[in-house]
Amino acid sequence: MNRKWTTLIAVSIATFMLLLDITVVNVALPEIQADLGASFDELRWVIDAYALALAATILIFGSLADRLGRRRIFTLGLAAFSGASLASGLAWAPVALDIFRGVQGIGGAMMLSTTLALIAAAYHGSDRTKALTVWGATNAAAVAAGPLIGGLLVEAVNWESIFFVNVPIGLLTAWLVVRGVPESSDQNATGRPDYAGLLPLAGSASLLVLALFRGNDDGWGSALILGLFAASAIALAAFIAIESRREQPLLDLGLFRKPSTWGASLGMLATAISVFAMFTFLVLYIQSVLGYDALETGLRLLPLTAATFVAAAIAGRLGDSVPLRYLIAAGLMLAGIGLLINRQVSVGSDWTALLAGGTLMGAGAGVVIPSVAAAALGTVPVAKSGMASGLTNSFRTLGVAVGVALLGAIVESEVSSSLAASLGSAPAGLVDQVASGNVDLIAAQDRPQVATAAKSAFITGFDTISLVASLIAFAGAIVALALVRQADFKHDPAEPALAPAPARGSR
Secondary structure, three states: OOHHHHHHHHHHHHHHHHHHHHHHOHHHHHHHHHHHOOOHHHHHHHHHHHHHHHHHHHHHHHHHHHHHOHHHHHHHHHHHHHHHHHHHHOOOOHHHHHHHHHHHHHHHHHHHHHHHHHHHHHOOHHHHHHHHHHHHHHHHHHHHHHHHHHHHHHHHOOOOHHHHOHHHHHHHHHHHHHHHOOOOOOOOOOOOOOHHHHHHHHHHHHHHHHHHHHHHHHOOOOHHHHHHHHHHHHHHHHHHHHHOOOOOOOOOHHHHHOHHHHHHHHHHHHHHHHHHHHHHHHHHHHHHHOOOOHHHHHHHOHHHHHHHHHHHHHHHHHOOOOOHHHHHHHHHHHHHHHHHHHHHOOOOOOHHHHHHHHHHHHHHHHHHHHHHHHHHHHOOOHHHHHHHHHHHHHHHHHHHHHHHHHHHHHHHHHHHHHHHHHHOOOOHHHHHHHHOOOHHHHHOOOOHHHHHHHHHHHHHHHHHHHHHHHHHHHHHHHHHHHHOOHHHOOOOOOOOOOOOOOOOOOO
16 A cells, blocks of 8 residues: 555544444334434434544544644544444443443544544645545545435344444554554643643533433523533533643634634534535435335435535645635535535425435535635644634534534424424424424324325425525635635745645654
8 A cells, every 4th residue: 555645534534433333223222212212312312422422522632632632632532433433332321332432433533533634744745635525525425425324234144233233444544554554743832731721621522412402302492402502612612711821722712803704603603504414404305205215315325425525626636726615605506506406306396306405415516625625724834733623523513413403493393384284283293203204104094084184294395405505505605715815825926835845753
């Protein structure tokens, strides 16, 4: 194997594995519930524990990696993720599985927060362009491939296999790391890391994501949710106060003085809300409304995956000559147009009604992700690339949480109104079932009028959130055009993020 590309192969495999774990578990939930006897809340935490731990710690590990060594943090994360995957497959009770999933999320944060930094340190010039292109395509493809891979494993083996498969993949990645991934860090960082900022940052992120997860169920105006939001804001204020007084902070607040940092971060946030969060409802529509199983759903999403790869490759080639703000804006515009096209779905539609719109969504994401990564790296020296990597991925993780909560609340409202109009009333239990995508279960109850009303209600909600998501994508495009500026990049204007990385020795 060419050692030159060992770093890219290792981080791409790891990125695919940990992002895949966000979606692949969804298709196994019924089997997990039946086997472990899990309640609804315990089952939900199989998903939420992973996402919460990932979101709460990703920025922390990105910053620590610059000081302690990016390969070191990446390797520790790989070990934690693989070990927790093995333990998850062996879980004997729902609570044990939820705990192991949280450890998986922490390991995933350690890996994901260092991927861009490892690429920034190992590649330069056109090589870095190619590496970011592959990394970006891997990111988006992992989300789309989740239902397909999960369906194959659950149907061919069992639910435990979706966790066990991470172990050999983790060992392969560890072998690649040992073979040729160089260590790198900020050689100017001295003294102890800024541990004082860890607790308020982790607390703020955890409380915010928890509020987003619980908002639809507990009510956005409830004392619990408002309290969580308030506590998150207080913890964030405490973190900013601490960081502003540190010579070597956990997060350099000076990054936000550059408009391009905001432009790239908000571009990623818009992509996460409009494409990645919306992908959840695409899967619900194909599986629950159209009645396809997980494997069939995954196959029907392959055009989206293919479009992501092709678009990322094209964006990578254009990155040398086209300003990044135009690429980010173009990708978000493509995604927004695709979301508008998805509004043609009706009660009698088949999956092909999503083909054109889904393909454009995938293409848009394929253009945005490597372009945002290049912009994020372009505004910081290589010494702070871990910080930039953690920041970018934090906005993506937060965007998915915000998007699913926001779009889910809109679907629930639209479903309630639609059912009330067609049935004369909207029972809370029925609204919850339809809004959660369980239309197929309602159809199986042999109540034709209710089943028809349920299907129509979900499609009404799907139509509305497609419009909302498209507007968010278009707004993200405008923000990127306005904020991402060539003057903020430390490199040559023709290659804003592609200057040679300083040589790094092993620690």
